[in-house]
Structure formats: C-alpha cells, structure tokens
Amino acid sequence: MNEVSKTSYEKLILYYQSGTGNSYRTAVWMAEAAQKAGLPVELIPIHQANPAVELTDNAKSLVGFVSPTHGFIAPWSMLKFLFRLPVRKDVHAFYLATRGRLKFGRVFVPGLAASTIWFSALILALKGYRLVGVESIDMPSNWMTLHSGQKPESIRAIIARSKPRVDRFISRLLSGGRNWFTLRNAVELLFSIVLFPVSIVYLLFGKTFMSKIYFANRNCNSCGVCAKNCPQKAIRMIGKRNPKPFWTFRCESCMRCMGFCPQKAIEVHQPYVIIYCFFILMPFLNTLNGWFAGWFPQIPVLYEIVFAALYFLIYLSAVSAAYLLYFGLSLVPLGNTFLTWTTLTHIYSRYREPETTLHDLQKSSTPFHRSEGS
Ligand SMILES: Cc1cc2nc3c(=O)[nH]c(=O)nc-3n(C[C@H](O)[C@H](O)[C@H](O)COP(=O)(O)O)c2cc1C
Ligand code: SF4
Ligand code: SF4
Structure with missing residues (x-):
C-alpha cells in the first residue's frame, strides 16, 4: 500500500x-x-x-x-x-x-x-x-x-x-x-x-429498453428486499396477497436487485429481448421512420423536433405495452415456468462484490459517514 x-x-x-x-x-x-x-x-x-x-x-x-x-x-x-x-x-x-x-x-x-x-x-x-x-x-x-x-x-x-x-x-x-x-x-x-x-443511444434506448426485461421466477417469496434496496426506487410490488416486483422505467440496470435477491429469483428472458428488440421493435421503428419522413418533408426544424418527440414516445409505449404482456405471462404459473426454463439467467450464477452487503450500500451504515450534528 x-x-x-x-x-x-x-x-x-x-x-x-x-x-x-x-x-x-x-x-x-x-x-x-x-x-x-x-x-x-x-x-x-x-x-x-x-x-x-x-x-x-x-x-x-x-x-x-x-x-x-x-x-x-x-x-x-x-x-x-x-x-x-x-x-x-x-x-x-x-x-x-x-x-x-x-x-x-x-x-x-x-x-x-x-x-x-x-x-x-x-x-x-x-x-x-x-x-x-x-x-x-x-x-x-x-x-x-x-x-x-x-x-x-x-x-x-x-x-x-x-x-x-x-x-x-x-x-x-x-x-x-x-x-x-x-x-x-x-x-x-x-x-x-x-x-x-x-453512449447517447444507450441512454435513450438501451437503458429504457433494459429496464423492462426483468421478471421474478417462482422462487420469489415476495420479501420486497429488491424494491426496498433499489437505489432508484424503480421497483413496484404489484399484487395484494403475494406481491411481485414490477420494473419501471426508473431502473438503470445496476444489477443490485439481481445480485442480492435472497432467492436468486430475478431473471431476464434473453429470447424475449432478442426476438422483441430485433424482430419486432426495430423493424417497427424503421417503418415509423419512413412514415414520418413522408409527413414532414418540407420543414426540417419542425420535422426534427416533432419527429424526435413522437418517435421516442411511441418507442416508450411499445416497450411498455410489450412489458405488460411479459410481466402478465410471468404471473401465470405455466408462463413463469416457461420463461424461467428458457432463459440462461436461470443457470447463471449471481455476482456481487464479495465483501459488500446490502447494508453497506446505505449511508447510515458506513463508518466514514459523519452523522448529523457530529
Ligand atoms: C447495464 C450495464 C452496462 C455496462 N456497461 C459497461 C461498459 O460499457 N464498459 C465496461 O467496461 N463495463 C460495463 N459494465 C460493467 C460495470 O461497469 C462494472 O462491472 C462495474 O464495476 C459495476 O460496478 P458496481 O458494482 O459499483 O455497480 C456494465 C454493467 C452493466 C450492468
Ligand atoms: S424478487 Fe427476490 S428480493 Fe424481490 S421480492 Fe422476490 S424474493 Fe424478494
Ligand atoms: S437493476 Fe438496479 S435500478 Fe434496476 S430495479 Fe434493480 S436495483 Fe433498481
């Protein structure tokens, strides 16, 4: 040292x-x-x-x-x-x-x-x-x-x-x-x-898309640890009797919930990501691009602004709608089993820094933090 x-x-x-x-x-x-x-x-x-x-x-x-x-x-x-x-x-x-x-x-x-x-x-x-x-x-x-x-x-x-x-x-x-x-x-x-x-494309499209690719498998016991410890407060627990985590656009895929879930229950369904992103969403956005180009050809500045805003809104709606179906499928026992057994994350081991606990990641726990008034 x-x-x-x-x-x-x-x-x-x-x-x-x-x-x-x-x-x-x-x-x-x-x-x-x-x-x-x-x-x-x-x-x-x-x-x-x-x-x-x-x-x-x-x-x-x-x-x-x-x-x-x-x-x-x-x-x-x-x-x-x-x-x-x-x-x-x-x-x-x-x-x-x-x-x-x-x-x-x-x-x-x-x-x-x-x-x-x-x-x-x-x-x-x-x-x-x-x-x-x-x-x-x-x-x-x-x-x-x-x-x-x-x-x-x-x-x-x-x-x-x-x-x-x-x-x-x-x-x-x-x-x-x-x-x-x-x-x-x-x-x-x-x-x-x-x-x-x-990086700009990542922030606009990658981050938002990736916030909507998680689901909890049937090992989830509704403990709420993921929602409580998410630094972005991005998880809503949905359901009365056995609430399940629902990921919102606030998520930035920091991997904390996935790495620390006590049941190793958080999964990402890669086939969904690939099929939806590359075979449905991207062709749809490309077609949209063509339509917009036809609508606003003569007024370049207006075209750029309106196009960008509309395009992004439609993109967010498409990602949201698909996630509702994906999340809904994960709530049905058979659907959940199908998703769980057809993704690689089910066999992946989870990572977190070996010395770090969830408690460590809170300000009040650190020995380096000066408490108020000291
Ligand atoms: C969504 C996501 C994107 C990432 N992108 C990069 C990257 O562009 N370059 C890189 O070197 N590592 C990348 N990583 C790896 C992390 O930056 C790296 O493991 C980091 O040390 C995690 O730190 P943390 O445990 O403090 O969150 C990425 C990880 C995630 C989850
Ligand atoms: S996903 Fe994991 S941390 Fe979140 S409620 Fe279910 S068991 Fe608890
Ligand atoms: S990946 Fe990170 S930001 Fe997203 S829900 Fe999990 S803990 Fe929150």
Missing part, C-alpha cells in the same frame, strides 16, 4: 453510486487510505446526498465521484447528480469509474469506461471544480444479463489487481499530485470521442 506522508487537504468527500458493490469497494479503499493519512472522510451514496450542504467552497476539500460504467458512460442517475451539483470554484475534484473486467483462463479482458470519466470530468469542469485527475479501474463485470457471474477465484484475481491501482491513484492525489497523462486515460479519451454517439 502506498502511504501518504503529508497531505495539504483537510477533508475528503466521496460520492459514489454502486449497483453490486464494485464502485462502493473502490471508494472504501480510497477512504481507508485517506484515513490512514489522518484525513476525515465522508462516504456518501448519491441517492442520499445533499451536496449543497456537504460541499462548502474550500480549497482544502478534495471531492471524489465514483461510479460504474454503463454503456461507456456514467449511469443516468450519476449524470443527473453531476448536472445538479452546486457551482464551486475552489474545491478540488476527481472522477473514478469502475469498468467490467472478465477473466477467461489466464487471460484478463479489460473493460472500457470511455465517457464515464471524460464526459463526467467535463461536467465538473463546467461547474467550476478544479479537476485533479480521472481514473478507470477494472473490477469484475456485473452485467448478469449478458454473462454468468464469474468464478470466485477469477473475482478474487481481478479485485487483487485493482486495489494497488486505486491505492496509487488516491495516494498521488492526496500528496498534491495530478492524474491525467497516463496511457489508460489517453485510450479512454480516444474511445470516449469515438463511442460518444453509442
């Missing part, structure tokens, strides 16, 4: 967002390093934060923002949080993104954070913060819609490689250094520029 002999800062505030605990864990590592250097630390999940009060304009404060990468950009809730931050002229700031690494045999395949660090850094700069660095850190990929949770030894190996990087990063910043000109940051910048359009 890189010890910090002297720091000019008087306080470290870490705002984090985390689905399955990876980003939380990196924030804890930084908090521990800062505490060793004698610095008071506050570790605050963004959904419980009040930056207008917590962030005083003080050159002796260092504030860090930590989040996962979703579609090569920060999750929408983190972007909203950054957009709404109070303007500060003196506060030093940094952004650290975790990204999803996979391990196949001896081969480690790194993730890619791209705009997660660079676009977020741009927002912070526009808000007046004095940026001291960005960093992306590989943690085990948690995208259980796509792949099974990795083997415990792979998870351990990935985490063991990342901790020293985080320690080096935070030590450099606490000692008054900067973290800009690294090969990794340069690669992330390049991909940030190239993939920015992909």
Whole structure:
C-alpha cells in the first residue's frame, strides 16, 4: 500500500453510486487510505446526498465521484447528480469509474469506461471544480444479463489487481499530485470521442429498453428486499396477497436487485429481448421512420423536433405495452415456468462484490459517514 506522508487537504468527500458493490469497494479503499493519512472522510451514496450542504467552497476539500460504467458512460442517475451539483470554484475534484473486467483462463479482458470519466470530468469542469485527475479501474463485470457471474477465484484475481491501482491513484492525489497523462486515460479519451454517439443511444434506448426485461421466477417469496434496496426506487410490488416486483422505467440496470435477491429469483428472458428488440421493435421503428419522413418533408426544424418527440414516445409505449404482456405471462404459473426454463439467467450464477452487503450500500451504515450534528 502506498502511504501518504503529508497531505495539504483537510477533508475528503466521496460520492459514489454502486449497483453490486464494485464502485462502493473502490471508494472504501480510497477512504481507508485517506484515513490512514489522518484525513476525515465522508462516504456518501448519491441517492442520499445533499451536496449543497456537504460541499462548502474550500480549497482544502478534495471531492471524489465514483461510479460504474454503463454503456461507456456514467449511469443516468450519476449524470443527473453531476448536472445538479452546486457551482464551486475552489474545491478540488476527481472522477473514478469502475469498468467490467472478465477473466477467461489466464487471460484478463479489460473493460472500457470511455465517457464515464471524460464526459463526467467535463461536467465538473463546467461547474467550476478544479479537476485533479480521472481514473478507470477494472473490477469484475456485473452485467448478469449478458454473462454468468464469474468464478470466485477469477473475482478474487481481478479485485487483487485493482486495489494497488486505486491505492496509487488516491495516494498521488492526496500528496498534491495530478492524474491525467497516463496511457489508460489517453485510450479512454480516444474511445470516449469515438463511442460518444453509442453512449447517447444507450441512454435513450438501451437503458429504457433494459429496464423492462426483468421478471421474478417462482422462487420469489415476495420479501420486497429488491424494491426496498433499489437505489432508484424503480421497483413496484404489484399484487395484494403475494406481491411481485414490477420494473419501471426508473431502473438503470445496476444489477443490485439481481445480485442480492435472497432467492436468486430475478431473471431476464434473453429470447424475449432478442426476438422483441430485433424482430419486432426495430423493424417497427424503421417503418415509423419512413412514415414520418413522408409527413414532414418540407420543414426540417419542425420535422426534427416533432419527429424526435413522437418517435421516442411511441418507442416508450411499445416497450411498455410489450412489458405488460411479459410481466402478465410471468404471473401465470405455466408462463413463469416457461420463461424461467428458457432463459440462461436461470443457470447463471449471481455476482456481487464479495465483501459488500446490502447494508453497506446505505449511508447510515458506513463508518466514514459523519452523522448529523457530529
Ligand atoms: C447495464 C450495464 C452496462 C455496462 N456497461 C459497461 C461498459 O460499457 N464498459 C465496461 O467496461 N463495463 C460495463 N459494465 C460493467 C460495470 O461497469 C462494472 O462491472 C462495474 O464495476 C459495476 O460496478 P458496481 O458494482 O459499483 O455497480 C456494465 C454493467 C452493466 C450492468
Ligand atoms: S424478487 Fe427476490 S428480493 Fe424481490 S421480492 Fe422476490 S424474493 Fe424478494
Ligand atoms: S430495479 Fe434493480 S437493476 Fe434496476 S435500478 Fe433498481 S436495483 Fe438496479
């Protein structure tokens, strides 16, 4: 571990967002390093934060923002949080993104954070913060819609490689250094520029579509843990006697509910995703595109605005309507069994950062949080 002999800062505030605990864990590592250097630390999940009060304009404060990468950009809730931050002229700031690494045999395949660090850094700069660095850190990929949770030894190996990087990063910043000109940051910048359009499409279409692909299998005992612990409050429990989780558009697929459900009951039906998305929704949206082009050909600006708004509304309605059928099918015992046995998530193992509990992801539980009035 890189010890910090002297720091000019008087306080470290870490705002984090985390689905399955990876980003939380990196924030804890930084908090521990800062505490060793004698610095008071506050570790605050963004959904419980009040930056207008917590962030005083003080050159002796260092504030860090930590989040996962979703579609090569920060999750929408983190972007909203950054957009709404109070303007500060003196506060030093940094952004650290975790990204999803996979391990196949001896081969480690790194993730890619791209705009997660660079676009977020741009927002912070526009808000007046004095940026001291960005960093992306590989943690085990948690995208259980796509792949099974990795083997415990792979998870351990990935985490063991990342901790020293985080320690080096935070030590450099606490000692008054900067973290800009690294090969990794340069690669992330390049991909940030190239993939920015992909990230925008992800935020508009990918995120919204993916919020409507979950269902609970018959192991669900209606405990409500998923709804209670969702950072976006995206799950509604539907039904009187045995309520079942219903996913709303607020969901940003952080994977917390899927990773922490005590019954391992949350599934995604991949055949539904593929068939509906590629064979029904996309051809439908393409046809719609053609119709609209015929309706508003002569007034380009009006066409663009009306078209974009209508198109998006129709898209959301189509996703909603299909989800009502999908959710309805999951409530019928035979339908639920069919969905459960024809999806890969049923055999996938679940991932969550091994040291992190649901309780840890709440502000009141962290030893780094200063309780009100102290
Ligand atoms: C919906 C979704 C999208 C993701 N997109 C990316 C990505 O674009 N690049 C990447 O490297 N990792 C991606 N990941 C992996 C996560 O960023 C990574 O596992 C992260 O460490 C999870 O952190 P958390 O446990 O704090 O949420 C994605 C994961 C999910 C669930
Ligand atoms: S899906 Fe899991 S966490 Fe949610 S109510 Fe059912 S058993 Fe509980
Ligand atoms: S519903 Fe689940 S995946 Fe979606 S934001 Fe909430 S905890 Fe995350």
